[in-house]
Amino acid sequence: MLHACIISTGTELLLGSTMDSNCMFLSQRLSDLGVRVITRFTVGDNHEQIKNAFINAFKLADLVICSGGLGPTMDDLTKEIACEVVGCKMELVEEEVKHLQEYFARRKRKMPEGNLKQALFPREAIILKNSKGTAPGMYLKKHGKVLILLPGPPREMQLMYLQEVETLLKKDFHLDEKQSASCTIKVIGPGESQVDEMLADIINQLRGCSIALLAHDGEVHIRITAEGENSSHSKQILREISGQIENTMDRYVFGHNEETLTGVVAELLVSKGKSLAVAESCSGGLLAQMITDLQGSSGYFWGSVTSYSNEAKVKFLGVKEETLESYGAVSRETAEEMARGILSKSGCDFSLAITGTAGPNGGTREKPVGLVYIALAAKDICTVKEMYFAGGREAVRMLSAKTALDMLRRQLQYGGI
């Protein structure tokens, strides 16, 4: 089994002001590939600390992956030190200089002197393209060991790993044949302990298989890992257990593996040729933002109104002033009028509306913080769900938006929420 060490560099990590999400991502991906991570090191932007980590890492493992410190500034030291430790000289790579110049030209900015060092690489290195920033990564084989350098910003690092590193690792270490098989089933609705209870019978009878539950922003991800005698045996176990879990969780299941709730809803809208408009109050634009996070959303998303004030609810959505006076902004009636209002103004097939109290202030005894009304409207229907969410402002907003999307998913998938 291939052993690996992961190094994260960045003084901000040691100050505890930034969460080191890179090492978690890399741990997970490498484990999934069948690589055993032996030790993770986190060091500051400090020559001696970084050098020590590389020396120790290469003592422990054949594969060393490091993120951070590839930037253009003086405290970006990783590449220089790593090359020093493995005994490689760097030279200016003309092609990379050209890439950098083009990068800045496209942005109509002059390239600072410091960026030039991002074009320095050992002759024997494979240079890894960075499609999100200026710092290329590096993959280097030497004396049977592999050194991989990745940029620190998680977006850049993850993309580079997925697009370039994984293929190289699979090839160099013959990691294609994976004995275990795994998948994730994603549900929304019940909480983690509720899912645990629902799956108790299955979990108690597991053989050659493990199940882990991960609660995440109102979703529960059920991670199943089967370890049979060989790859096809593992896949068979996985199929069986997944089938049982899907049956049990039924309509709560919204997707698998990399699928997201927004993505699933988007696909349903596109495949059925339907359009959507949104009206938000307490979620304050979050639902619209989640929908438009996806490229191509302009194909089915008409737009939204964030009616944070009552005036905006009346003016843009046609909510009646009497309704606001009699029932309040946080009410089943207002939610319904918001949904119907945006539906008729937009002429869309579906609309979603959210109104509630996200807190921390503004709650009353009858209408506590966390009370949210979520409406789904279409030509002949309007359904309103009354929800009580916990967990603070951010959670209430997130759960409201997710529940709204899930109502639409169920409507599109099953013809009812």
Add this chain to the structure above:
Amino acid sequence: MLHACIISTGTELLLGSTMDSNCMFLSQRLSDLGVRVITRFTVGDNHEQIKNAFINAFKLADLVICSGGLGPTMDDLTKEIACEVVGCKMELVEEEVKHLQEYFARRKRKMPEGNLKQALFPREAIILKNSKGTAPGMYLKKHGKVLILLPGPPREMQLMYLQEVETLLKKDFHLDEKQSASCTIKVIGPGESQVDEMLADIINQLRGCSIALLAHDGEVHIRITAEGENSSHSKQILREISGQIENTMDRYVFGHNEETLTGVVAELLVSKGKSLAVAESCSGGLLAQMITDLQGSSGYFWGSVTSYSNEAKVKFLGVKEETLESYGAVSRETAEEMARGILSKSGCDFSLAITGTAGPNGGTREKPVGLVYIALAAKDICTVKEMYFAGGREAVRMLSAKTALDMLRRQLQYGGI
């Protein structure tokens, strides 16, 4: 300055299935105490890995804090190995045996055999009480070095650290008087390498002070740490350098330490009694979401329209169809009409509007992906900024929203963008 290493043990951490929140907590608390964390190690529940980590950690630092592996099971090895490395024998501590027996008696459970090892400690150790679980921690001084062992579950670990460890550290290392002083200056506008260039003269002449730059969602955070001969000397150095940096970065500076751009804008709006409405296209609700992330935003935020379709721009914002036809949705003219439209419909003091191409598709030669127009309107003014953002859809949206907020900040702070 006292140097420390942090060790986290637990195979689940190396599999990437669990976030290592302990090391972040410890990093932060130790930094706040003026202790410099030199390296963090994460290792599995494996004798050799744990031993290696302790040996390396004691080579690097005088203080080694480890969390995890104090439980009753066979893979809980930390205490045995740590004592082996520092050369201390363990013996059964009668009082701890009694605590354990009481713990189980209270829960009406028989104590498993394995738990007995939780009462084993070196004679010279200070035993740290665990009010949330069965595993006591340990504080050991030997040859001028300090070894601290804490349980793995974050609740237990944090409480033990706060209730016991901090006091002992302060006493043993005279940490009450924090010697170093640090602060963060936050700027928006220039990129990381541009800030590096602007500060080059200051950075090159630094004495008793270090500067780290951290790029983060379009912002650059300048972290300054001064290490003088004593606390007041450090503070004096910090004041001087901060002053120089503030002068150089001037209007790019939007905040300090924990301040956020949204928070700063909110405070300015509140203190001047001004209101805001927003119209978004490519940012798709993100700006509204950022504004309403803050509690109390209903006090100054009227609402927003996410006009993702042209129809919504015309219907809700009063953008002229001729404007869309002649100049296109992504144009200076449309941005201006969106801002003026929402300003007049809402009757607010200020409005912000964003229109652009977030990509990845939809770009043309004249209007490439990343081109965004951002407008700020008030009663007598309307300013439009043309920006070219890079980094993919998510970055373009984020940078658009941030730039819009920054335009409003400058308008409120300096009376012009």
